[in-house]
Amino acid sequence: TVVLGIETSCDETAAAIVMGGNDVVSSVVSSQIEIHADFGGVVPEIASRAHLEALNPVIARAIVEAGIDEQRIDAVACTHGPGLIGALLVGVSAAKSLALAWDVPYVGVNHLEAHLYSAFLEDPTLEFPMVVLLVSGGHTMLIEMQDHGRYRLLGQTIDDAAGEAFDKVARFLDLGYPGGPAIDAEALNGDPDAIRFPRALSDDPDNLDFSFSGLKTAVMNYVRKHPDVSSADVAASFQMAVVDVLVTKARRAAQVTGAKGIVLGGGVAANSLLREELLGACAKDGVRGFLPSRSMCTDNAAMIAAAGWYRLASDGPTDLADGAHPNLKLPLIRFDDADGGV
Numbered sequence: 001t002v003v004l005g006i007e008t009s010c011d012e013t014a015a016a017i018v019m020g021g022n023d024v025v026s027s028v029v030s031s032q033i034e035i036h037a038d039f040g041g042v043v044p045e046i047a048s049r050a051h052l053e054a055l056n057p058v059i060a061r062a063i064v065e066a067g068i069d070e071q072r073i074d075a076v077a078c079t080h081g082p083g084l085i086g087a088l089l090v091g092v093s094a095a096k097s098l099a100l101a102w103d104v105p106y107v108g109v110n111h112l113e114a115h116l117y118s119a120f121l122e123d124p125t126l127e128f129p130m131v132v133l134l135v136s137g138g139h140t141m142l143i144e145m146q147d148h149g150r151y152r153l154l155g156q157t158i159d160d161a162a163g164e165a166f167d168k169v170a171r172f173l174d175l176g177y178p179g180g181p182a183i184d185a186e187a188l189n190g191d192p193d194a195i196r197f198p199r200a201l202s203d204d205p206d207n208l209d210f211s212f213s214g215l216k217t218a219v220m221n222y223v224r225k226h227p228d229v230s231s232a233d234v235a236a237s238f239q240m241a242v243v244d245v246l247v248t249k250a251r252r253a254a255q256v257t258g259a260k261g262i263v264l265g266g267g268v269a270a271n272s273l274l275r276e277e278l279l280g281a282c283a284k285d286g287v288r289g290f291l292p293s294r295s296m297c298t299d300n301a302a303m304i305a306a307a308g309w310y311r312l313a314s315d316g317p318t319d320l321a322d323g324a325h326p327n328l329k330l331p332l333i334r335f336d337d338a339d340g341g342v
């Protein structure tokens with residue numbers, strides 16, 4: 001099956017051709033980072049307009065780079081939520097038009113589920129159950145993936161997402177936008193043990209929730225009190241604090257679920273220290289650690305096509321009358337309070 005994937009939920013316009021759910025034949029990502037950089041964050045109206053301009057050429061390039069005739073495309077999958085409503089609608093409208101014109105199924109894809117599927121693009125042999133640490137600009141979740149489409153929420157952030165914390169701290173330190181890659185780079189020249197920033201919610205080993213808003217405040221207070229501190233030391237110490245709680249809790253999640261492996265997903269999964277520390281922890285615990293390549297961690301359309309392929313097989317096509325869902329949640333399985341559940 002040849003699936004065209006489309007992604008326009010936030011500030012990346014992307015299209016990809018994926019065969020059989022995991023063979024990435026082409027993946028084109030056009031980032032709006034430079035367009036939004038002046039504003040220090042994504043401006044929704046500007047994002048929609050930029051998607052509108054970029055999408056058709058991006059889709060055309062994905063098809064050309066795949067070297068296939070468009071008649072070979074068997075389905076069109078597109079992110080239909082969560083995300084910015086105007087941005088989502090650009091992709092969804094295009095995907096539905098193409099599906100109609102080519103007379104193939106349309107599949108609306110959950111962006112978060114797609115982040116979970118990015119690992120399968122590079123290793124389809126991953127075994128269930130596995131723990132997925134989903135760390136992105138808008139989400140921070142520990143999920144037990146029991147099977148395709150079966151997700152149990154083990155913990156999540158009670159305030160800021162991990163990526164949001166990177167972005168806010170980077171802005172405060174004047175390191176630029178987006179903050180994650182900027183802090184990652186700055187931290188290389190700093191000492192991660194220079195400042196001991198707080199590791200929130202880490203006293204109780206059964207608590208797999210996260211909190212990053214206090215850490216952000218702690219960084220600001222520290223820098224205000226010590227204006228001469230090296231920003232590389234602050235960046236490195238902040239990054240160490242984030243990675244420390246992420247890895248500690250992911251490890252714990254694998255222990256309590258008996259998972260065979262831990263997989264990373266979402267933009268923050270591109271972080272160098274997180275990647276290194278997670279692999280180290282997995283090696284120690286004898287569980288498999290799997291890191292999707294950096295380009296598959298941040299927003300892309302190959303993961304959308306992959307998740308769409310699985311959803312098409314399990315649920316069939318999405319009705320063309322279905323629109324965009326800005327607040328879409330990950331479909332979680334319910335479990336009893338006896339399991340300590342949500």
Ligand code: ATP
Binds near residue numbers: 082166272
């Ligand atoms: P969501 O997926 O929750 O809807 P999103 O799509 O905006 O949000 P992603 O594109 O998956 O999020 O990830 C973007 C986030 O990843 C940003 O907050 C960015 O700073 C962060 N990020 C990217 N690279 C790195 C890195 N090397 N280190 C830390 N954070 C990073």
Ligand code: MG
Binds near residue numbers: 137
């Ligand atoms: Mg993005």
Ligand code: FE
Binds near residue numbers: 111136137266
């Ligand atoms: Fe994302």
